[in-house]
Amino acid sequence: GQQLNQSPQSMFIQEGEDVSMNCTSSSIFNTWLWYKQEPGEGPVLLIALYKAGELTSNGRLTAQFGITRKDSFLNISASIPSDAGIYFCAGQMGAQKLVFGQGTRLTINP
Amino acid sequence: ETGVTQSPTHLIKTRGQQVTLRCSSQSGHNTVSWYQQALGQGPQFIFQYYREEENGRGNFPPRFSGLQFPNYSSELNVNALELDDSALYLCASSLRSLRDIQYFGAGTRLSVL
Numbered sequence: 343g344q345q346l347n348q349s350p351q352s353m354f355i356q357e358g359e360d361v362s363m364n365c366t367s368s369s370i371f372n373t374w375l376w377y378k379q380e381p382g383e384g385p386v387l388l389i390a391l392y393k394a395g396e397l398t399s400n401g402r403l404t405a406q407f408g409i410t411r412k413d414s415f416l417n418i419s420a421s422i423p424s425d426a427g428i429y430f431c432a433g434q435m436g437a438q439k440l441v442f443g444q445g446t447r448l449t450i451n452p
Numbered sequence: 453e454t455g456v457t458q459s460p461t462h463l464i465k466t467r468g469q470q471v472t473l474r475c476s477s478q479s480g481h482n483t484v485s486w487y488q489q490a491l492g493q494g495p496q497f498i499f500q501y502y503r504e505e506e507n508g509r510g511n512f513p514p515r516f517s518g519l520q521f522p523n524y525s526s527e528l529n530v531n532a533l534e535l536d537d538s539a540l541y542l543c544a545s546s547l548r549s550l551r552d553i554q555y556f557g558a559g560t561r562l563s564v565l
Contacts (some may be wrong), residue, residue, distance in 0.1 A: 345494055384542050384556030390553060429493050438508055439485065440554060442494030
């Protein structure tokens with residue numbers, strides 16, 4: 343099935359470091375979303391982006407909707423142990439299906 | 453806590469059997485989407501139900517079918533189970549609107565032996 347290209351696939355960082363991950367697509371989307379998933383749980387929404395060029399923050403998380411509508415990035419500043427988990431980007435056209443990336447697994451060493 | 457509940461949490465079936473998974477939407481939501489998440493992968497869209505009608509389907513065979521009830525809860529049925537059907541099945545509910553945010557349940561882990 344269709345998937346977005348998400349990178350990196352995994353990251354191992356020290357507590358306090360900043361993190362950056364991104365997502366690209368061959369198709370345009372009207373909405374970009376970033377979810378986090380922890381073991382035994384479903385994805386939890388972190389940030390939703392609705393307009394090309396939009397930059398949105400949620401605490402230490404910042405995400406941007408690319409100008410071409412085909413990409414997005416997520417930054418996490420000053421990482422803490424509870425930031426560990428799998429991060430997924432997702433693109434959406436209207437009230438339709440979400441198309442997900444393959445995920446970025448973030449591991450944080452205290 | 454998204455208010456989306458799925459049951460059962462885990463299920464073990466054998467090849468060829470049939471399975472029904474259930475989902476209760478968040479209060480006030482009228483749309484339910486189902487996704488299959490294989491190990492190490494992102495979720496893949498199966499289908500969506502809006503006001504009890506199928507409203508979009510992903511690349512899954514007809515043995516994957518669904519229902520949505522008047523209270524907007526939903527079922528996913530899979531017939532003739534195959535080994536590759538082993539996955540986490542996620543349900544997401546949303547309120548159909550210009551900004552249609554989907555909220556996920558914790559999923560049902562299906563193992564097919």
